[in-house]
Amino acid sequence: MSELRGEWRERSQVWHDVRVANCDVCGRLLLRRVWRFADPDFGELDSCEPECERLWVRYVRPRRLAAGVG
């Protein structure tokens, strides 16, 4: 398993902003913090947990490259 390169980042959102954001890898909700990591081809990605970086490397990235997305 590759080493994780990302780190936790706080998200700041004023209380009267009631919008939400989603994980770039799995689509789950992003709340007070994000697991941010960089990818040489896809740039900076905000994910919901370190597990998503692993999933990205192991599964999502190869597929997106194969599909010609990115």
Place this chain on the structure above:
Amino acid sequence: MLVGIDTGGTFTDLVADDRVTGGLRVIKVPSTPSTPARAVLESIDELAAAQEVERIVIGSTIAINAILQRRGADVIYLTTAGFEDIPYIQRINRRHLYDLQWQKGEPLVRRARTVGVRERVDYRGEIVEPLTNDELERVCAEVERLAVAASQPAIAISLLFAYVNDVHERRLRDALLRVLPSVPVSISADVAPVWREYERGSTVIADAYVKPMIGGFARELGEGVDRLGVSAPISLMKSNGGHVPLEMASAHASELVLSGLAGGLLAGRHYSETLERPNLITLDMGGTSADVGVIQNGRISFTESYDIDWAIPIVGSFVDMTTIGAGGSSIAGFDRGGFLRVGPESAGGDPGPASYGRGGTDPTVTDANVVLGRLNPRFFLGGRMPLDVELAAQAIAGIARRLDATVEAAALAIVRMTNENMANAIRLVTVDRGLDHRRFDLLAFGGAGPLHAGELGQSLGIKRVLVPLHPGLTSAFGVMSAAPKVDRRWTRALTASTAKGAELRDAFARLVADAVGEIRREGYDGSLQIWRSVKMRYLGQNYEQEIPLPEGEIDDGAIATLVERFHTQHEAFYGYAMRENDCELAQLNVTVQGFVSVPSFAPPAGDAAAKPTERRFVFFADEGWLETPIFLRDHLGAGVWLEGPAVIEELDSTTLVHPGNRLTVDEQGVIELEVMTEPQTPVATAAEVAP
């Protein structure tokens, strides 16, 4: 002499009070499942006291077995046209959330034998489509055709809203009885006048389904006891803990489903009264299953529905029992997550536990108890079934290896897991009723109950365990103590704000007269207890709370009292009341019960300073192997006082007294265990999660 007979899967037990000695007479004969009446008659024959018998009550599994084994009548089902498939549609939900292979249960009727009747009553009881004479004729002809083609026909009728207006059901029944006088007819207005068409219909179908078989059983028994010269009245236990005379039994077929299970709770009620323990949990643990029941304030709890195999709901009045697969033959293994698991798989009686030496190799609860020295291998069933300690240890060794523990620690873990299964059943039963099990005493019986009760009490925080005389025959004893009892219930949604006291008074008067009439017809002429209650809910709710009717005249004031009691009870149960909301009086309940006087029994003749018959090593959780005195129950007279560890052995059961627990014997010979219940956190022994 009062006689109680309990027909189990393996043995048929008879208990009689011997007026001469003041003791109990007990008889055990092998059951005869294919001809259930035979074992009953054999036990009566063995009693050899035809002239002294005053009354015989029989708890029988004949009705439930007929349903479970699908050996009942060819039911012809009549229902409102357009609704014939409801027994198949059921309630559209399924037994397990996640089990794609599950198969929906089949009803006790075939669709090809169902007849739709053109008629309709609405929710107010108004007839919106009359049942015409032409239709009546057509239906009778159709039923006749089906009856002729069936080998054992029985008719069940359940029409929509018949609980509000039963005129069509009665016309159908009367017409069919004229055309087919020999075919029994069950109608929902008699069997279960309550709402919810699927459950009501299922009950009527079940009634018709078992009726011919009950009739045959009753005839065979009646002729048999005549031959034996017994002239005393004979009756069958009902699911509600009452009983019904043999000759009337087939008219109450759907009420006999729990006939064979009610005895344990009746024994519980008897001991609750005579020992002055108003709150008791009963535990009847045998070879394959354990039955749990609740006595609250000296009264048995009842439920209004019982579901057989998740396919055949039956409504009525049932002693509230929960059965789980935990018994001496329950098999131990591991679940997929690595936790130890015991049951519900069972080694049964054959091959049975490994220690029976009949070729079984699966580790069972009995094997664990043998390994721990708790069961005497030479005195199991009074020595009739010698147990092989070596085979037991071999069977447990597999569990021990996976737990990386000693054989004793593994056996202990099996016993604890079994106790947890039973404890959980007890928690669920009490939780359902909003009760706190720690305020109850535990009455333990059945062959294995007294062996496990001490530890079970400890883990549940129950401080007192009671073990009656002859624990293995307690159910038969309960059957013997049954009093006649009739229930009546009627669904009728009256709104509290507009209901008239007079209306309620008349309805109750009719129900009480009906119930008393029935109990008198059954031949009981003694004094009666009458309970009346109303099931109430807030207008808009679908489930009700049962509220006792206030004493005195039923007038508008009585309704106001009911409403106030309902608010109070709702608040007590659920934490809130809605006093500004209107209430409904959804169902009226009446219970009429007679009395029976059950004599007290003399304790064993032993004196207060009992001597052990031997000593042997028994394994306990905290202490390990302890040299433990063994006593014979027959030697434990009233006033005996012992400190654990100790083992009490008798023919049909073994009682284990843990170190620190205290045993006393009361005037009736009942054992009372005082259980240590300081909050004890289970300590990590060798039985860790398997790797």
Place this chain on the structure above:
Amino acid sequence: MKLDSVALKILQNRLVNICQEMAKAMMRTAYSPIFSESLDFCTILLDRNGDLLAMADMNPAMLGSGALSGKWIVEELGREAFEPGDVIVDNDPYRGMCHMPEHLLLAPFFHGGKLAGFVGNVAHVGEIGGMAPGSFASNATDIYQEGLRLPPVKLMRHGEYDESIWKVILANHRTPDNTWGDFNAMIGSLNIGLRRLEELFEEHGADELEEANVALFEHAEQWLRSEIRELADGAYSGEDVIEDDGVEDREYTIRVCVVVDGDEIVVDFTGTDPQARGPINAPYTVTLAATCNGLFQLFRDFPLNAGSFRPIKVIAPPGSLVNVVHPAPCVAGQTEIQPRIIDLIQGRCLAQAVPERVAAACGGTCSNFLFGGVHPETGRYYAHYHFDGMGWGGRRFTDGNSAQNVPHGNCPNTPIEIFETRFPFRHLRYSLRPDSGGAGRTRGGLGILREMEVLADEVTVSALYERMKREPWGIEGGRAGKRTQLLIRRAGEDEFRPFGAVFGTVSPSKFTNIRLRRGDRVLIATPGGGGYGPPSERDPELVLRDHQDGWISQEAAREEYGVAIA
């Protein structure tokens, strides 16, 4: 102190029992039949991080919500936001709820002054405002038409009603008395959960329980991994469609790939169509629930807590049909996308790996039929969310079950006698639907037929169905089940015609606010399940028996099975 496996099992039982007790309380005190008869709710316990500890065996549609919504509320508000006596309400589908009628009530549990866990329940509240009575607007084009949306806010503070929020809610629901009764039933159930947790913590202490929770999560995870390990590794793909979104006449495709890799599974919905204008979109938790359900149907008796979800990862692109984002509507994702995903996972994807353990497509629609109006006898406004059972798909060894609730629900029907006592309809027929089960070696289960007449001057109805254009498919050579039909016979006419044709709706299966009058008759015919295996291989004895019982016609016996019945 470390608990051994027996002690852990005891704890696990206790946690589940607490949920069951909470559920019992809710069922017995609720107002809407959808709680008390249909049991459309679930109850949950969470640890102090919001991780799922236990769930009552109620409605699996809330599986995803149970697993994530509470956790997300805790993360969004922060643990410091909770105080004793608080109750949070949340129905925001963009924040983990399933669709807006389903409300999560969540109460923090404090032990020794410290936040130690949460109790919660998720329940379908029958009426929450919006453009259609019953809040099932099948032609809504944004979430604001679907009713009142509540992001996590406090409903109770320190055990007292927060009147401001209550007034907002009650003023926006059409049947505020029911909302009041149902919310109170939910709060009553939370209080019971809190009491039981208190006892549990008194007995064990917070530290011991925290350690035990870790072990219970681990146990559940190992259990699921052991099940997954038995499936052959591989990537199994499939797709299916939603017929239309109620707004436009076009299909939407769901594409999924199930990747089994050792003891883990990735379920990837990349390639699924963008979210629709109409309400057939699914929030992430709905997609998660359906995916896990499709897998869980193959297993049995496993423990359910946060650990059970660990070996399963679901990828759902935001802004697609399976992961709705603002402002798209989504009330029907919960009811119609779920069965489609479950069928896909089983009958299309896992069928490639374990054909003997899956089924053909089920009827695939919740069959939502909503109605409301003023009851002619009480003069009071009523609204009801009605649904029906349908056939399930045939399996390798057994016919599909007839008349069953969708696989993502387990809601009992409302008995006719309760239905007619509460609502102004009279049924003329409630039966199984002959010939609706797809033919096969094992056939699909049958759908139902429900015919009823309106007894009030006016009733407003809305519908949300699927499988009206595309049949539930068979597998391994089995044939498709019959499609949904939704028919109306106007008072004075003598012919049943499709609703769509009579009222000119865009979609034949999804419409809102149609006014029916006294004497109109509605006929609902739900789909049958698909068949499994070639019909020619079915035992002719079974064909005959089916005919005798009326489940199949003489013609179907001949044409589908080649069995001539005299």
